[in-house]
Amino acid sequence: MRSIILSVAALALLGSVGTASAGCLAGAAAGGVAGHVAGHHGLLGAAAGCAVGHHMAKKKK
Template structure:
């Protein structure tokens, strides 16, 4: 549990904007839970993947909003 918390805090610190941080935290939480359910030691990998995926999603969404 502590490693997932550390991963979430690190991901939040690296986020560039509030919208991206929000998406990263949501993805890290969901990915951490899914990774934990997948097996021992997969929670951190799931949190990192969830953060990266939702950060990318929110970045695309923000870019589309800026074009309009």
């Protein structure tokens, strides 16, 4: 239940922020899920996903 609430909150934030921040949030969401599935390292995955998402958004811009 908590993960559903967090996912909805993340999607709501995605719609209200700029491109670079949106890249961070999208990357953090994907990285958090991947890290959790890979071995219960959701926070580490979220941090790495944020960094990569932010970099890709700035590169695209």
